[in-house]
Every structure is written in C-alpha cells, then in structure tokens.
Amino acid sequence: MSAQAIARPRVAPNVARLLRRNAWTLGTYGLFVAVMIFTVAIHPNYGPFEVQSLVVGALPLAFAAVAEACVVLGGGIDLSIGAMMAVANVVAARYMNHHDFQTAILVSVLVLVGGTLAGALNGVIALRTRVPDIVVTLAMSFVWGGVALLILPQPGGGAPDGFLALASGNVLTPWIPAGIVLLIVVVGAIWIPVKLSRIGLALYAVGSDRTAAFRRGVRIGPTRVFSYALGGFFAACGGLALLMSTGIGSPLAGTIYTLSAISAIVLGGVSLAGGRGGVMGPIIAALVLTMVPADLILSGTDPNFGQVIQGTLIVLVVMAGGLAPLLRSRRRAIVPGASSG
Amino acid sequence: MSERRWPKAIGLVLAAGLLLAACGGSNNTGGGTKKYVVGISNTLTGNGFREEMICSIKAQAKASGVVSKVIVANRNTDPSGQIADVRNLISAGVNVIVMNPSDRSALDAVIKEATSKGIVVVTVDQGVTSSDAYQLYNNQVKYATLGADWLFKKLNGTGNVIEMRGINGVSADADRHTGFTQTLASYPGIKVVKMTFTNWSLDPAAQQIKDILGSGLKVDGIWTSGIDSTVVDGYTTAKKPYVPTIGADNDAFIGDLINLKAQGLSGAAVTNPPTVGGAGLAVGLDVLQGKSHPHLINLDPAIWDNQSTSGLSELQNHYDPKLNAYYSVTYQVAPYTTYTKDDLLKCADIG
Numbered sequence: 001m002s003a004q005a006i007a008r009p010r011v012a013p014n015v016a017r018l019l020r021r022n023a024w025t026l027g028t029y030g031l032f033v034a035v036m037i038f039t040v041a042i043h044p045n046y047g048p049f050e051v052q053s054l055v056v057g058a059l060p061l062a063f064a065a066v067a068e069a070c071v072v073l074g075g076g077i078d079l080s081i082g083a084m085m086a087v088a089n090v091v092a093a094r095y096m097n098h099h100d101f102q103t104a105i106l107v108s109v110l111v112l113v114g115g116t117l118a119g120a121l122n123g124v125i126a127l128r129t130r131v132p133d134i135v136v137t138l139a140m141s142f143v144w145g146g147v148a149l150l151i152l153p154q155p156g157g158g159a160p161d162g163f164l165a166l167a168s169g170n171v172l173t174p175w176i177p178a179g180i181v182l183l184i185v186v187v188g189a190i191w192i193p194v195k196l197s198r199i200g201l202a203l204y205a206v207g208s209d210r211t212a213a214f215r216r217g218v219r220i221g222p223t224r225v226f227s228y229a230l231g232g233f234f235a236a237c238g239g240l241a242l243l244m245s246t247g248i249g250s251p252l253a254g255t256i257y258t259l260s261a262i263s264a265i266v267l268g269g270v271s272l273a274g275g276r277g278g279v280m281g282p283i284i285a286a287l288v289l290t291m292v293p294a295d296l297i298l299s300g301t302d303p304n305f306g307q308v309i310q311g312t313l314i315v316l317v318v319m320a321g322g323l324a325p326l327l328r329s330r331r332r333a334i335v336p337g338a339s340s341g
Numbered sequence: 342m343s344e345r346r347w348p349k350a351i352g353l354v355l356a357a358g359l360l361l362a363a364c365g366g367s368n369n370t371g372g373g374t375k376k377y378v379v380g381i382s383n384t385l386t387g388n389g390f391r392e393e394m395i396c397s398i399k400a401q402a403k404a405s406g407v408v409s410k411v412i413v414a415n416r417n418t419d420p421s422g423q424i425a426d427v428r429n430l431i432s433a434g435v436n437v438i439v440m441n442p443s444d445r446s447a448l449d450a451v452i453k454e455a456t457s458k459g460i461v462v463v464t465v466d467q468g469v470t471s472s473d474a475y476q477l478y479n480n481q482v483k484y485a486t487l488g489a490d491w492l493f494k495k496l497n498g499t500g501n502v503i504e505m506r507g508i509n510g511v512s513a514d515a516d517r518h519t520g521f522t523q524t525l526a527s528y529p530g531i532k533v534v535k536m537t538f539t540n541w542s543l544d545p546a547a548q549q550i551k552d553i554l555g556s557g558l559k560v561d562g563i564w565t566s567g568i569d570s571t572v573v574d575g576y577t578t579a580k581k582p583y584v585p586t587i588g589a590d591n592d593a594f595i596g597d598l599i600n601l602k603a604q605g606l607s608g609a610a611v612t613n614p615p616t617v618g619g620a621g622l623a624v625g626l627d628v629l630q631g632k633s634h635p636h637l638i639n640l641d642p643a644i645w646d647n648q649s650t651s652g653l654s655e656l657q658n659h660y661d662p663k664l665n666a667y668y669s670v671t672y673q674v675a676p677y678t679t680y681t682k683d684d685l686l687k688c689a690d691i692g
Contacts, residue, residue, distance in 0.1 A: 154511070246444065247446070248444060248447045252510050297414045297426065297429040298432065
C-alpha cells in the first residue's frame with residue numbers, strides 16, 4: 001500500500017510530461033481524427049477506394065514532409081526538396097521505362113543514393129561557403145529544376161506495373177493500401193535507427209542550440225551535412241512516390257512540394273527554429289492536407305476556399321501551439337509552487 | 342489580457358469554418374429530369390483561359406437542362422494531385438467528368454477507373470493517351486502553323502522573327518513549337534533571332550518585349566503563343582513602329598488589330614477557344630443519353646487577319662470592348678455548345 005502511494009505521484013508527472021512534450025503531435029492526431037470524422041459524415045459510402053485515394057494522394061507529400069522535417073530538425077531549411085523530387089522522378093521514369101521490376105528496384109536504389117548525395121551537397125555548400133542555407137537551397141532548387149528539364153524536356157517515361165503497385169496496390173485486405181505500408185516501412189527503417197543513435201541525438205542538439213551542442217562536443221558540420229543528406233534521401237523517396245502515383249515522369253511536378261512540405265511540418269509540430277518535433281506529426285499532417293481538398297470537393301464548397309481553409313488551419317494550429325506555453329506560464333505566475341511540476 | 346482573447350479568437354474562426362462547411366454541404370436539389378451530376382477537374386487557377394473554360398462548362402450544364410449539380414475540383418496542382426481530385430469526383434458520385442488533363446499519360450489509369458464505373462470522361466483543351474476518354478481539343482500544331490505561315494508570308498519569306506512560347510515542358514507548348522518549326526523549314530529566309538518562354542503570363546512577356554526593344558535587335562515580326570496585346574502595348578509604350586504580330590483570339594488583341602491598323606499594326610489572331618470545355622460537356626451528356634460521338638474530336642483553329650476583308654469582318658464580329666483584355670472571344674464551339682453568350686459571361690451556374 002505504501003509502495004503504491006509512492007509510485008503514484010511518480011507515474012503521474014511522467015504521463016503528464018509525456019503528454020505535454022507530445023501535445024502538438026497529439027493535437028495533430030486529434031485534427032486528423034476530426035477531419036476523418038467530418039469526411040465520413042459527409043460521405044457515408046467511405047470505403048477502401050477512398051482510403052486508397054487518400055494514401056496514394058498523400059504519399060509524395062508525406063515523403064516531402066519527412067525530408068523537410070529532417071533538415072529543419074537539424075536547424076536548417078531546404079528549399080530544393082521539390083526540385084530534387086522532380087529530378088528523382090524524371091530519372092526514375094526515364095530509366096525504368098520498358099524494364100522489369102528488378103531493374104526498377106535497382107534504378108530506385110541508385111536514385112536514392114543520388115538523392116542522398118544531392119542533399120549532402122546542399123549541406124556541404126552551405127557549410128563551406130557560409131552562405132545561409134535558405135539562399136543555397138533556393139539557388140540549388142533552380143539548378144535541380146533545370147536538370148529535371150534537361151533529363152526529360154516534357155512529361156514522359158514510365159515504370160513497370162509491379163513498381164506502381166508498391167503504392168497503388170493493397171496488402172491482405174483492400175482496406176490496407178500498399179502505400180501506407182511502404183511509407184511506414186521506409187520511414188521506420190531509416191528514422192528509428194537514426195533517432196535512437198548518437199547521430200540522432202546530435203541532430204536534435206544542433207537543431208535546438210548550435211553553440212551549446214558545440215560546447216558539449218557535438219561535431220556540428222558532419223551533423224548538419226547528415227541532416228541534409230537525410231532530407232535528400234527522403235526527397236528522392238518522394239520523387240519515386242510521385243512516379244508510383246502517376247506512372248510517368250514530369251519535370252515540373254515536384255515544384256509544388258517544397259512549400260506544401262513546409263506547411264505539413266509546421267502543422268505536424270516541427271519547430272521552424274529547429275530541434276523540436278518528429279516525423280510522425282508531419283506524416284499525419286500530410287494526410288490532413290490531402291483530405292481537406294477532397295472534403296471540399298465532396299461537400300461542393302467553392303474550391304477557391306481551399307487555400308483559405310488550408311491557410312486558416314495552419315494559422316490556427318500555430319496559434320494553439322503558442323497557447324499551451326502561455327497558459328502554463330500564467331498558471332505558474334498564479335501558483336508559485338507549481339513551477340517545479 | 343491578450344492571453345484571454347486567444348481562445349475566443351480560435352473559437353470564432355473554428356465556428357466560422359464549420360458554418361462554411363455546413364453551408365457547402367446542403368445544396369443538393371436532384372429529382373425530375375435533372376438527373377446528371379457533372380464533375381470538373383482543372384489544375385491551374387487564376388488563369389483567364391481556364392476560368393472561361395469552367396464558365397462555359399457551367400453555362401452548358403444550365404443550357405442542357407439535364408444537370409442537377411456541378412462539382413468543381415479546381416486548384417493549382419500536378420498530375421498526382423489531379424489523380425486525387427478525379428478519384429474524389431468518382432467518390433462524390435458524378436456521372437460525367439470534364440477535365441483539362443495536366444498530363445498526356447499520367448491520368449490514363451484513373452480515367453480507366455472512372456469509365457469502369459460507368460462514368461463518361463471527356464478531356465478538353467489537351468489530349469491524353471487513354472482510349473477510354475472522349476477527347477476534344479484544339480489542334481495545337483495547326484494553331485502554330487496557321488499563324489507562322491501567315492507571318493512568314495507577310496514578311497515575303499525574309500526577315501528576323503521572335504518566337505514567344507508558353508510554358509516549357511507543357512505538351513501544348515511543345516506541339517505549338519513543333520508546328521512553328523515545321524513551318525519555318527519551308528521559309529529558309531526567315532531567321533528566329535530570339536525565343537522566349539512567357540509562361541503564358543503577362544509580366545514575363547512585358548519584361549521580355551521591353552528587353553528586346555531596348556536591345557536594338559532588328560525585329561521584323563513576332564509570333565506569340567497567346568500573350569499578344571502585352572507585346573503590342575510594349576511597342577506602343579516604346580513608340581516604336583509596329584511589326585506584324587501573331588496572337589490568339591483575346592479581346593484586347595482583337596481590339597488592337599482593328600483599332601491600330603491605321604497606325605500600321607498588321608497581324609492575325611488564331612482561335613484557341615476555352616469554350617471547348619462547354620463543348621466537352623455537351624459531348625459527355627450526349628453519350629450519357631445514348632448518342633454516339635467519335636472518341637477523338639479535333640477542333641481546327643481559324644485565323645482572322647486584319648489585312649483581308651473577310652478576316653477584318655470576323656475580328657469586328659467578335660470584338661467586345663466591355664470584356665477583359667485576355668477574355669477569349671470565341672464564345673461558342675459549333676455545333677456543340679447551346680448556351681447564351683450572356684450565361685457564359687455571367688458564369689451562370691445551374692439554378
């Protein structure tokens with residue numbers, strides 16, 4: 001009985017802390033559930049077809065969001081994510097066309113390696129030249145945009161059906177789209193080991209306070225390059241996902257994803273100042289951002305409201321995010337003793 | 342104090358959002374002879390051509406008398422986003438989808454998905470490789486050939502010309518460039534001294550023509566892919582003598598061809614009607630009602646020049662000084678569209 005009495009106050013603050021630390025991510029989940037309920041309410045026949053539409057539609061943005069999250073968590077920003085996606089997309093479409101599944105996988109691996117190197121290049125340039133990364137990656141976005149047009153001057157190319165089925169097929173039941181499994185497997189296989197390792201810790205440390213991290217012996221340069229390389233890898237995944245959803249390569253297709261990815265990470269609880277957030281929030285946010293236009297179509301709302309609603313949603317989430325610490329500091333001010341909690 | 346206002350503000354905006362969504366959800370009339378639901382998919386917003394295209398579809402839906410509801414999926418997006426939009430239209434239970442495809446082959450799979458569910462899919466303005474869709478589009482190769490041929494003839498087969506294209510990497514632009522290049526091959530005396538991409542936007546085109554006029558380059562004629570009156574304005578502002586100019590059937594350019602003829606502007610407008618959208622819906626509704634149409638309908642462009650009497654009278658018949666500069670004046674696509682010009686201009690919805 002006495003053991004229980006001691007254990008209870010110890011557990012409660014842990015749970016409270018867990019909730020507080022993940023409040024934003026939980027909020028994003030809540031938003032997802034709310035939008036989902038709304039969708040099902042206006043569309044009673046919501047079924048496997050709709051679930052699959054959602055996943056196939058969200059897949060490229062989800063990868064783009066994870067890519068941007070990796071860079072932003074490390075304290076940087078990458079405005080060339082969309083353009084790198086376009087390059088990955090056209091390279092894959094060009095070299096997979098009229099080939100079998102094995103070749104497609106081989107091409108994918110090469111594209112992923114190329115994406116990682118392209119991302120690392122962003123990091124190295126920003127680090128070596130000391131030009132702000134926002135400028136470097138903006139400039140690189142034009143470079144990659146041009147490269148995409150050189151590789152494929154107009155939409156074309158293709159991929160074997162087996163490769164397309166990686167996103168558009170389903171696993172076991174029609175209710176589980178292959179795309180979501182692919183997303184979880186790829187992001188999990190890369191992100192979980194990173195998060196658990198020293199380099200992951202270094203990434204967050206550099207992102208939240210570069211000077212403090214340096215004083216603790218974290219090697220800033222390699223860590224930052226690593227975060228850009230990781231971003232490049234996931235951008236390449238996004239380019240491949242674009243190919244899976246459309247079946248062709250398109251040199252201009254990637255361009256919209258840079259800003260959409262930034263919307264998704266903000267909505268998903270990644271602090272643009274770095275060091276705060278994860279990759280699950282942005283993925284869920286990508287799903288939410290894909291559902292909003294779908295709901296507008298289903299409810300027959302004027303599509304011009306789409307942008308307004310999307311923007312309002314982001315502002316609301318950021319406002320709500322700013323509200324929690326504000327309320328906490330107020331409570332502390334009223335009850336001086338509560339500050340230790 | 343400011344902390345207290347926050348939750349209120351959030352609550353207000355949330356309530357407004359919910360209200361908006363609720364209002365949007367409850368306008369289903371249905372019943373009677375109005376039995377068809379029409380879906381529109383478009384992927385470029387804030388563009389005059391596309392807006393007029395959507396208006397022509399709405400006007401035709403009203404004129405047909407058999408449409409109960411029009412659902413519009415209209416946002417700036419890529420083929421991947423358009424696939425999602427079309428799938429959403431399928432989910433929303435439409436009977437016919439009129440779309441301006443953002444890619445030639447990327448939408449084939451989703452078109453097949455729609456047609457397998459009994460939905461009639463009509464692609465307008467641009468073509469697709471799918472054999473399941475009904476397709477209505479302007480022959481873009483011929484669009485360029487007509488204008489370029491007129492221009493090169495006007496220059497008696499010699500001189501420096503400028504090719505002002507649309508958006509790099511887009512199929513309509515590529516087709517027009519093919520037509521332009523083919524025509525150029527039979528006029529060895531014509532030299533293309535500059536090629537630009539206007540992105541079918543006014544600002545880049547205005548800048549480009551300013552740069553060209555400032556550079557002192559000798560220019561004898563200009564072929565534009567539709568950003569036309571901006572080029573004429575550039576010459577007017579710079580007080581330079583006009584050169585023969587090719588444009589599209591945009592209202593201000595038509596006006597220029599008529600009004601500036603006395604000041605020495607010669608040129609021609611090639612038709613590229615956005616009202617192909619309304620024609621596409623007419624075909625789609627026909628198919629739903631059991632009439633048959635060929636799967637591929639190519640609309641041949643016409644050319645109206647301000648030198649011949651027949652061309653000039655066509656220009657005068659179509660010019661309407663009240664319209665916006667880039668409003669396309671080919672109001673109807675015979676024999677398909679049946680709406681009134683008034684409904685098109687008002688962008689009338691069914692009601």
